Amino acid sequence: MKILFVHQNFPGQYRQLVNWLIAQGGHQMVALTQSKTPPQIPGMAVYGYTPHHRPSDKAYALSKYWEECCGAGFGVVRxxxxxxxxxxxxxxxxxxVGWGELTFLKQLWPxxxxxxxxxxxxxxxxGSVGFDPEFPASPDTPFVxxxxxxxxxxxxxxVDLGHSPTRWQxxxxxxxxxxxxxxxxxGxxxxxxxxxxxxxxxxxxxNRSVTREDEIFTYMARNMEPTRGFHIFMRALPDILAARPKARVLVIGGSETSYGKKSNLQGGYRAEMEREIGDRVDWDRVHFLGRVPYGDFQKIxxxxxxxxxxxxxxxxxxSLLECMAMEATIVASDTAPVREVMxxxxxxxxxxxxxxxxxxxxVIDVLERPGDHLHLGPAARAHVLEKYDFLSRTLPVHLDHMNHLLPRAKQIPMPG
Known part of the structure; x- marks a missing residue:
């Protein structure tokens, strides 16, 4: 079968599916991405494409995103x-669908x-807009x-069919x-x-390694920003480190902004929060690791x-479900997307x-009395296995929906 993947940051959400399909063999797979250095994936061809048009900074705010997405969509068509x-x-x-890349494909291949x-x-x-009063939306934001x-x-x-990864989304x-x-x-x-x-x-x-014997706690986000509660995490640090004088925190994430308003300060929200907290923490015990390879993330x-x-x-x-799969003891925000899985x-x-x-x-309670929370990690992993495991739970669902759109001769054999 011939499959085309379209994702500006391929493989993105399709990483596991792509790897599985390649392992099965017998499929001709091609991907289009906006990356200037497309990933080299043995078993498939990945090509970069150029958006046909990008709006100027002075473009009309209410149509700027549509203009950008049309440029991406027509770039894919070309x-x-x-x-x-x-x-x-x-x-x-x-x-x-989020960046408009699929918008015109039915005109090409109906x-x-x-x-x-x-x-x-x-x-x-x-949703995210207006949730945190510290970052209020402007009167025009709902329209934008x-x-x-x-x-x-x-x-x-x-599309002939769409899918969303969680019920809340x-x-x-x-x-x-x-x-x-x-x-x-x-998955x-x-x-x-x-x-x-x-x-x-x-x-x-x-100049040494740390292990489970050390008192380590962690925070991770693609970028350290308010959408992922970085400012809340940083404001909690002084109390945690004061109460646990041997504890160290490892922070994974970049200093850019993925979602929401960018910081006006050079160095982003990390610089803002470092300035706000000042000398109320022992910075020698705060380790900003930046973005790390996936294997290092697992070890951390x-x-x-x-x-x-x-x-x-x-x-x-x-990362939340991945950490659950690794039996981490997790303290998370009591917000709707999290409550769906935890x-x-x-x-x-x-x-x-x-x-x-x-x-x-x-967090202090978990660090002080780890034995009282030992049940959480294994239960979290069991929940992931039951609901979100790629091989046993999500792959069969995705293949079933894919096959329903294909003639019998083109359908992908189900695992097992």
């Missing part, structure tokens, strides 16, 4: 014309089925957010979308993730006595997003 000229017309297209990834519908209320949804509205008609979309959507997570390779009591992480500042979580995950109501991070006292511990004192108190 790339697909080249593929077609070389003899490649897919039997199935899978792609993320008979090719498309499954779109519907990640988030921009909400003026009930809704204008961005033009891409979602166009693409619900483009699916429910952000209007009810009129739901008959065309199915809910299923991308976590729980078989490749788990606890490792022998793990160690070398810290250059200490495996030595962590307590992992902190915070988010406003927004797209759920893969139950307080059973698979993790939930605290008020806006209360750094409560966050600090809960």
């Amino acid at each position: 790339a697909c014309r080249k593929l077609e000229a070389e003899g490649f017309v897919p039997d199935l297209v899978l792609g993320h 008979d090719v089925p498309i499954i779109g990834f519907f990640e988030y519908f921009y909400l003026a209320r009930g 957010m809704h204008a961005r949804n033009a891409v979602n509205f166009a693409n619900i008609e483009t 699916m429910e952000t979309f209007p009810k009129s979308f739901h008959p065309k959507l199915y809910c299923c997570h991308d 976590i390779r729980a078989d490749l993730l788990g606890p490792n009591p022998e793990a160690d992480v070398r810290l250059g500042r200490l 979580i495996q030595i962590s006595r307590c992992h902190i995950y915070l988010t406003v109501p927004f797209v759920l991070s893969w 139950t307080h006292g059973e698979t993790g511990l939930l605290v008020d997003f806006f209360n750094p004192e409560a966050l600090a108190g809960q």
Whole structure:
């Protein structure tokens, strides 16, 4: 079968599916991405494409995003014309709808089925915008957010089928979308993730490695920003480090902004919070590691006595489920996306997003009395295995929906 993947940051949400399909053999797979250095993936061809147009900084705010997405969509069409000229017309297209890349594909290939990834519908209320009063929305924000949804509205008609990874994310979309959507997570390779009591992480500042014997707690986000509660985490640090004089915190993440308003300070929100906290913490025990390779991320979580995950109501991070699969003891924000996958006292511990004192108190309790919380990690892993494991739970669902759009001769054999 011929499959085309379209994702500006490929492989993105398709990483596990792509790897599995390659391992099965017998499929011709091509991917289009905006990356200037497309990933080299043995067993498939990955090509970079150039958006046909990018709006200027002075473009009209209400249509700027649509203009940008149209440029991406037409850039994909031009790339697909080249593929077609070389003899490649897919039997199935899978792609993320959020950046407009799929928008025009039905005009090019009206008979090719498309499954779109519907990640988030921009909400003026009930989502990330306006959730934190420290970062209030402007009076015009609801209109700008809704204008961005033009891409979602166009693409619900483009795709033959759509899917959302969590129930909360699916429910952000209007009810009129739901008959065309199915809910299923991308999937976590729980078989490749788990606890490792022998793990160690070398810290250059200490000139030695740290292990489970050290009192390590952790925080991670793609970027250190308010959407992922970085400011709340930092405000909790003084109390945690004061109460636990031997504890060290390992912080994973970049200093850019993935979501929401950018910081006006050079160095981003990390610099802002360092300035705010000042000398109230022992900075020798705060280790900012930046973005780390995936293998290092695993080791860091495996030595962590307590992992902190915070988010406003927004797209759920893969890392939360990955940490659960590694049997981490997790203190997380009591927000709707988290509550869908974690139950307080059973698979993790939930605290008020806006209360750094409560966050600090809960983390201190875990560090002081780790034995009282030993049940949380194994229960968290069991929950991931039951609901989100790629091989046993999510892969069969995705394959079933893919096969329903394909003739019998093209269908992908189900695992097992």
